[in-house]
Every structure is written in structure tokens, then in C-alpha cells.
Amino acid sequence: MEDPITANDLLKIVGALANPHRLRIVAALAGRRNYVSQLARDLNISRPLLHLHLQKLEGAGLVRGTLELSEDGKAMKYFEATPFSIRITPELIALVAENLTFDEPPPESTEAAQ
Amino acid sequence: MEDPITANDLLKIVGALANPHRLRIVAALAGRRNYVSQLARDLNISRPLLHLHLQKLEGAGLVRGTLELSEDGKAMKYFEATPFSIRITPELIALVAENLTFDEPPPESTEAAQ
DNA sequence: ACCACCTGTATGGTTTTTCTGACACATGAA
DNA sequence: TTCATGTGTCAGAAAAACCATACAGGTGGT
Numbered sequence: 001m002e003d004p005i006t007a008n009d010l011l012k013i014v015g016a017l018a019n020p021h022r023l024r025i026v027a028a029l030a031g032r033r034n035y036v037s038q039l040a041r042d043l044n045i046s047r048p049l050l051h052l053h054l055q056k057l058e059g060a061g062l063v064r065g066t067l068e069l070s071e072d073g074k075a076m077k078y079f080e081a082t083p084f085s086i087r088i089t090p091e092l093i094a095l096v097a098e099n100l101t102f103d104e105p106p107p108e109s110t111e112a113a114q
Numbered sequence: 115m116e117d118p119i120t121a122n123d124l125l126k127i128v129g130a131l132a133n134p135h136r137l138r139i140v141a142a143l144a145g146r147r148n149y150v151s152q153l154a155r156d157l158n159i160s161r162p163l164l165h166l167h168l169q170k171l172e173g174a175g176l177v178r179g180t181l182e183l184s185e186d187g188k189a190m191k192y193f194e195a196t197p198f199s200i201r202i203t204p205e206l207i208a209l210v211a212e213n214l215t216f217d218e219p220p221p222e223s224t225e226a227a228q
Numbered sequence: 229a230c231c232a233c234c235t236g237t238a239t240g241g242t243t244t245t246t247c248t249g250a251c252a253c254a255t256g257a258a
Numbered sequence: 259t260t261c262a263t264g265t266g267t268c269a270g271a272a273a274a275a276c277c278a279t280a281c282a283g284g285t286g287g288t
Contacts, residue, residue: 230288231286231288232285232286232288233286233287234283234285234286235282235284235285236283236284237281237283238280238282239280239281240279240280241276241277241278241279242275242276242277243274243276243277244273244275244276245273245274245275246272246274247270247273249268249270250267250268251266251267251269252265252266252267252268253264253265253266254263254264254266255262255263255264255265256262256263257261258260258262
């Protein structure tokens with residue numbers, strides 16, 4: 001079965017994209033993966049701030065991070081953009097908005113829909 | 115020429131959708147048009163609040179309003195959802211994020227892209 | 229005049245988001 | 259040990275979004 005997207009999924013996704021920094025972040029992670037310290041330097045933003053934005057993007061399922069060990073033993077967290085693809089139309093919104101819960105659902109699993 | 119979407123267009127669109135109320139509003143305006151007072155009653159939100167949200171949606175081009183005169187002479191503003199359709203992918207974001215201006219551009223014309 | 233509708237806006241407060249500057253912890257190399 | 263690299267998180271300030279309560283104007287009907 002293919003994931004019928006929910007209103008809360010859609011909300012998390014558009015909410016995650018509604019920020020210039022986060023747009024640049026997924027743009028940077030679209031082709032090439034990268035680890036956070038380097039990415040922070042590339043985008044010229046502070047590392048804690050980048051960390052915050054990555055959290056939001058990962059929570060929406062637009063980005064995924066894996067903690068790896070480099071050759072010299074350093075723990076590095078590599079991020080990459082997930083291959084999401086969402087077509088937004090008034091009809092889709094009308095569909096998902098039927099069951100729209102105003103209180104947040106319990107900590108969901110991170111996922112991006114087709 | 116068909117409108118190549120810009121980063122600021124995309125930002126305005128996802129920013130406009132990143133709210134439960136506004137999602138319900140475009141859902142309500144997807145099929146049937148409606149005027150603001152009635153819509154406020156239907157959605158059970160205050161009229162000034164609805165007005166605010168409609169402004170944001172219209173600014174992003176997701177909704178369009180026309181001021182009309184009813185038979186009995188009342189001025190009524192009817193809103194309807196525009197037939198927008200945006201497919202969001204990491205590639206699209208990478209494309210538009212190239213020229214991302216951090217300062218807002220002068221008050222743009224309202225438009226939704228394909 | 230009053231009431232019932234419609235429209236718009238502005239004020240002020242609450243809540244959320246955004247961001248910086250510390251801090252703590254780990255590893256390997258000089 | 260000290261330095262340079264990586265990781266994460268916390269506290270609090272600044273900015274933006276959100277929202278309710280007013281207020282002001284219009285029309286037509288009773």
C-alpha cells in the first residue's frame with residue numbers, strides 16, 4: 001500500500017520548507033551528502049542553528065542523517081536529502097484536510113510521502 | 115513562456131500552507147467559492163482572523179478574491195482557490211535555491227506557478 | 229432610528245520560531 | 259597536555275507569527 005499522506009504530514013513538510021535557510025539546506029543536500037560541520041561552513045551559518053534546522057527537516061522526512069565513523073575515528077553525522085516528491089493542489093488539500101487534528105499526534109515516525 | 119518558479123514564490127507558497135487554519139481554508143474553497151463572513155461561520159473562526167489568513171493565501175496566489183455586489187446591494191467578497199499545482203522535489207528546490215535573495219523583493223504581483 | 233447583514237483595520241497580548249553564545253564530550257595528532 | 263577536529267545541547271534574547279477584542283464604514287429593511 002502506498003502511503004496516503006495525512007494533513008499532519010503535509011503540515012510538517014510545508015512547515016519545514018517555509019524558511020530560506022532550510023531551502024538552501026535541502027538544496028545543498030540534494031545531490032551530494034555532507035556532514036553538519038562542513039555544511040555549516042558551506043552555507044555560512046552557525047552549527048547550532050544548522051542543527052536546529054536539520055532537526056526540523058528530518059522530522060518532516062525531507063532529510064535523513066546517519067552517524068558514521070570516519071577513517072581517523074571521528075564520529076561524523078552525514079545528511080542527505082530523501083527522494084521525496086509531493087504534488088500540492090487544492091484537491092489534495094481538500095482531501096487531507098478532512099481529518100485534520102488540531103492537537104499534535106504522538107511523536108510520529110519520520111517519513112516523506114510520494 | 116511558462117513561469118519558472120522562483121525561490122521567493124516557493125517560500126511564499128509553502129509559508130502560506132504551513133498552518134492548519136489556512137489548510138482548512140483552501141480545502142473549503144477548493145470546490146465551492148464563498149464569501150468571508152459565511153466562510154468564517156463555516157470554519158468556526160473569527161472574521162478578522164480569517165481575513166488575515168486569506169491575505170496570506172492571496173499573497174501567495176493560492177486563493178483569489180473578488181468584491182461583488184449581491185442582489186440586495188451588499189458588498190461581498192467572494193474567494194475561490196486558484197488551480198495551482200506545484201510538485202516539490204529536492205531537485206526543484208536545488209534549482210530555485212540558486213538565486214535565493216534573503217531580503218524580500220518589492221511587493222510582487224500575486225501568482226501561483228505550474 | 230434601529231437592527232441585521234456585509235466589509236475592512238488597528239491595537240495589544242500571547243505564543244511560536246529563530247538565533248547566538250556558551251557549554252560538555254569525544255577522537256587523533258603534534 | 260594542548261590543539262584541532264567532530265558531535266550534541268542548553269539558556270535566553272530577538273523576531274515573527276498568531277489571535278481576540280475592539281472599532282469604523284457601508285447597504286437595505288423594519
